[in-house]
Amino acid sequence: MFQFPALRSLVETWVTESNTARVRSLSSNFIGIAQPNHNIEAKLHHAGIVSSRKITKVEATNKEAEEKVLVGEEEAEQLVSASIFTDQGSRGQGVGMSLYRSLPIAREIWDRADRHLWTIMVTHFPCYSPSPY
Numbered sequence: 012m013f014q015f016p017a018l019r020s021l022v023e024t025w026v027t028e029s030n031t032a033r034v035r036s037l038s039s040n041f042i043g044i045a046q047p048n049h050n051i052e053a054k055l056h057h058a059g060i061v062s063s064r065k066i067t068k069v070e071a072t073n074k075e076a077e078e079k080v081l082v083g084e085e086e087a088e089q090l091v092s093a094s095i096f097t098d099q100g101s102r103g104q105g106v107g108m109s110l111y112r113s114l115p116i117a118r119e120i121w122d123r124a125d126r127h128l129w130t131i132m133v134t135h136f137p138c139y140s141p142s143p144y
Contacts, residue, residue: 018069021053022085026067032088035064039083043073050074058084065089 019037027033045051056068064086071081110117 018053018071018081018083022055022067022069025055026065026085027087028090033090034085034087036086037083039069039081041081043076043078043080045071045073045080049076049080051080060089061086063089 018039022037023029023031023034050073052072052074054070054072056070058066058068060066065088067085067087069081069083069085070079072078073080111121112118
């Protein structure tokens, strides 16, 4: 029985980034025996999306006995995200610059997005540094 709180903690930490309010359901079935001194390996697998909620399959295995001891499923709200598409304005260098130069609000939005995307690129692809900002 001690496995379920450990499982829930693992799921909340990795799947919902410690935001328990995002968990909508978590179920598990004990299919083997695990003791506190056993070496248990947990695996999380993104199984799909249902009604905009992320479904994660959970499996815990006793590494010494090489047998499954627990299987489960978690359903969680996803974080709000946005996608950026270059669209057809990216076909040539300087496209959109007249709008950037003439409208302060466009310039502000463009500059904020540029700084944000630059930070992401440097974080994930260090070859993009040093930053121009």
